[in-house]
Amino acid sequence: MRKIIKYFLFIVVILFHTVLFAGIHFIFPHYDTTYITGVEVKRVDKDGPITKANPADGPTRDVYYIYTKKADEEKPMVYRNEDTRWGFPFYFKFGSADLQAKASNFAGNKQMVEVKYYGWRLVIFDEYRNMISMKEATEASPSMPILSYIFYVLGLITLFFSIQFIRGWFDSEA
Known part of the structure; x- marks a missing residue:
């Protein structure tokens, strides 16, 4: 059950960041x-x-x-x-x-x-x-759309740390 919750949280984080990247691409010049x-x-x-x-x-x-x-x-x-x-x-x-x-x-x-x-x-x-x-x-x-690039990098950083947080949270309780 813990594995299912862990992968569910991965999917939620990835979907959230996908919507975030799409919003950045739409809004910024x-x-x-x-x-x-x-x-x-x-x-x-x-x-x-x-x-x-x-x-x-x-x-x-x-x-x-x-x-x-x-x-x-x-x-x-x-x-x-x-x-x-x-x-x-x-x-x-x-x-x-x-x-x-x-x-x-x-x-x-x-x-x-x-x-x-x-x-x-x-x-x-x-x-x-x-x-x-x-x-x-x-x-x-x-x-060049420099501001977009900055927000993409920040989004990738938050994606990386979110995934690491979820992995650490579930692996430390095992």
């Missing part, structure tokens, strides 16, 4: 170097973009979309450009219209840009990465 190919604004409600099949049935808002394509890939990537305001995650982004204008300018000039974003692109749920900022890409090395 990442960077892409890409070309902007187009921009668009869509009126959406709680069910998604408003169309004939999905009429507005509540409050609506405008959501900006930015279309990009990497130089070495055929597949395009769509980013949402929406203000986070005071909500979670706390990026305090208020200038999505300005960012949209900047993206339109980069699309017209066909310049390579470095995009800072958070979130995941989940096609099945019609979920997009949210662009936080962009700047003209330089020849220097691209930006």
Whole structure:
């Protein structure tokens, strides 16, 4: 019975840290170097973009979309450009219209840009990465998500010590 409890606790700790790592990957910013190919604004409600099949049935808002394509890939990537305001995650982004204008300018000039974003692109749920900022890409090395790396290392350390604690707890009572 003790062995079952020990392995159950291992599974709980590993599942907890898996969710923790997924949360870190979703919330903290990442960077892409890409070309902007187009921009668009869509009126959406709680069910998604408003169309004939999905009429507005509540409050609506405008959501900006930015279309990009990497130089070495055929597949395009769509980013949402929406203000986070005071909500979670706390990026305090208020200038999505300005960012949209900047993206339109980069699309017209066909310049390579470095995009800072958070979130995941989940096609099945019609979920997009949210662009936080962009700047003209330089020849220097691209930006790195250093804060994410720090939290991943801290997560690995807590995972290691949690497993060692459980092993020591059950092995010392044997």
